[in-house]
Amino acid sequence: MPVTDISTNAEDRTMTVAADFAAPIERLWHAFTDPTQLERFWGPPGWPSTFSEFDFTVGGKALYYMTSPQGERSGGSWEFLKIDEPRGFEVIDAFVDAEDNPLDGFPSMRMTFSFESTSDGSRMVNTSHFDSPEALEQVVAMGAAEGSRMAMNQLDAVLQDLRDYAQGKGTRVELLDDTHVRITRLVDGPRELVWRAYNEEELMRQWMLGPDGWEMTECVVATAPGEKHRTSWAPVGDTEGEAFGFEGEVVLVDAPRRAVSTERMQGTEGPETLNDLNLYEEDGVTLVTLLIEYPDKETRDMILATGMAEGMEESYARLEREVLSPTRS
Incomplete structure (x- = not known):
C-alpha cells in the first residue's frame, strides 16, 4: 500500500x-x-x-x-x-x-x-x-x-499500464475492512461489450455460469434503479450440488461505467450485500472492479469460503472465450 x-x-x-x-x-x-x-x-x-x-x-x-x-x-x-x-x-x-x-x-x-x-x-x-x-x-x-x-x-x-498491472493475474480479492471486499479482474475486451455482457440476458447466459457443470435456469435482468433482478443456477448431469439463486434490486446505474445493486439468496430475507460494479477501459482491455459491502465480518467470511472467487474466475475466463473473443475473429 x-x-x-x-x-x-x-x-x-x-x-x-x-x-x-x-x-x-x-x-x-x-x-x-x-x-x-x-x-x-x-x-x-x-x-x-x-x-x-x-x-x-x-x-x-x-x-x-x-x-x-x-x-x-x-x-x-x-x-x-x-x-x-x-x-x-x-x-x-x-x-x-x-x-x-x-x-x-x-x-x-x-x-x-x-x-x-x-x-x-x-x-x-x-x-x-x-x-x-x-x-x-x-x-x-x-x-x-x-x-x-x-x-x-x-x-x-x-x-x-493497465495490462502490466492486471493482465494474467486472474481474479483478485482484497479485504478492505471487516465488511468491504474489492474484487478485480482484467478482461480482454472493450467496456461497451463488457457492459452488455452484464446487462443482456442472451450474453449473460453464455458466461455467468461459474464452474463447468452448471447451467443458468433463470435470468431476469434489471437495468434501471428500482428494477428487480433474479438469477438461478442448477447442476447438470453428474455434477454435485443443489440449485440456488440470487435476487435483489438495482440502486444506481451510470452506464457503461457503474452499476450498484443489492443481492441476497432467493427466498430469504438476507443477509443482503451491496454490489458496486465499476468498469474502466484502457488500450482495448477492461478492468472489472466489484466492491461488495457485507452486513458483518461473519457473513463476509462465510460467503468467501464458498469458493465464490474461484467460480467468478471461471466465469470471467468464459466471458473472454465465449463473448469477447468471437468479436475479434
Missing part, C-alpha cells in the same frame, strides 16, 4: 498525507493533473469522483462530485493558487452544494500537493491547512484521514 503516513497537528492546524509510489515523478504529476485519471482514485472505494470542470491554470477552478453506492452526492471545488510542474500545486479546497456554491457549515482549506523523486520512484505529500483547530477537528471527524488513505491506496492501479 502506498500511504506511509497520515498525521494531524492541532497547533499548526494541518493534516498531512504522505505516500510513496513505484513510478516516476512525471507519471505521478499526470495522475493528479488529468481529471480522467483523478476520477479513478480521488474518493475512497464506493465514492468515485466525477469532474465536471477542470481549468488547470492559476485562478482556474475544478468542480467535482463523489457518488455513494446509494446515489448520494458530495461536491467539492478546487481553486488553483499555484502550479509548479512537476513539483506540485496549491488549491483552495471547499465543499460545495448541487449548484457548486460553498456549503454552509463546512470549512474550506488551503491544500498543497508536493511531488519529489525518490530512489524507488516518487513521493507525494498532501498537506491541508485549516483556519482553526475546530475546522481541522470537524474534517477529521468526518473520516477524512481514513478516506484519504483508502483513496491514495487506489493509485497503484492508475500509475501502471
Whole structure:
C-alpha cells in the first residue's frame, strides 16, 4: 500500500498525507493533473469522483462530485493558487452544494500537493491547512484521514499500464475492512461489450455460469434503479450440488461505467450485500472492479469460503472465450 503516513497537528492546524509510489515523478504529476485519471482514485472505494470542470491554470477552478453506492452526492471545488510542474500545486479546497456554491457549515482549506523523486520512484505529500483547530477537528471527524488513505491506496492501479498491472493475474480479492471486499479482474475486451455482457440476458447466459457443470435456469435482468433482478443456477448431469439463486434490486446505474445493486439468496430475507460494479477501459482491455459491502465480518467470511472467487474466475475466463473473443475473429 502506498500511504506511509497520515498525521494531524492541532497547533499548526494541518493534516498531512504522505505516500510513496513505484513510478516516476512525471507519471505521478499526470495522475493528479488529468481529471480522467483523478476520477479513478480521488474518493475512497464506493465514492468515485466525477469532474465536471477542470481549468488547470492559476485562478482556474475544478468542480467535482463523489457518488455513494446509494446515489448520494458530495461536491467539492478546487481553486488553483499555484502550479509548479512537476513539483506540485496549491488549491483552495471547499465543499460545495448541487449548484457548486460553498456549503454552509463546512470549512474550506488551503491544500498543497508536493511531488519529489525518490530512489524507488516518487513521493507525494498532501498537506491541508485549516483556519482553526475546530475546522481541522470537524474534517477529521468526518473520516477524512481514513478516506484519504483508502483513496491514495487506489493509485497503484492508475500509475501502471493497465495490462502490466492486471493482465494474467486472474481474479483478485482484497479485504478492505471487516465488511468491504474489492474484487478485480482484467478482461480482454472493450467496456461497451463488457457492459452488455452484464446487462443482456442472451450474453449473460453464455458466461455467468461459474464452474463447468452448471447451467443458468433463470435470468431476469434489471437495468434501471428500482428494477428487480433474479438469477438461478442448477447442476447438470453428474455434477454435485443443489440449485440456488440470487435476487435483489438495482440502486444506481451510470452506464457503461457503474452499476450498484443489492443481492441476497432467493427466498430469504438476507443477509443482503451491496454490489458496486465499476468498469474502466484502457488500450482495448477492461478492468472489472466489484466492491461488495457485507452486513458483518461473519457473513463476509462465510460467503468467501464458498469458493465464490474461484467460480467468478471461471466465469470471467468464459466471458473472454465465449463473448469477447468471437468479436475479434
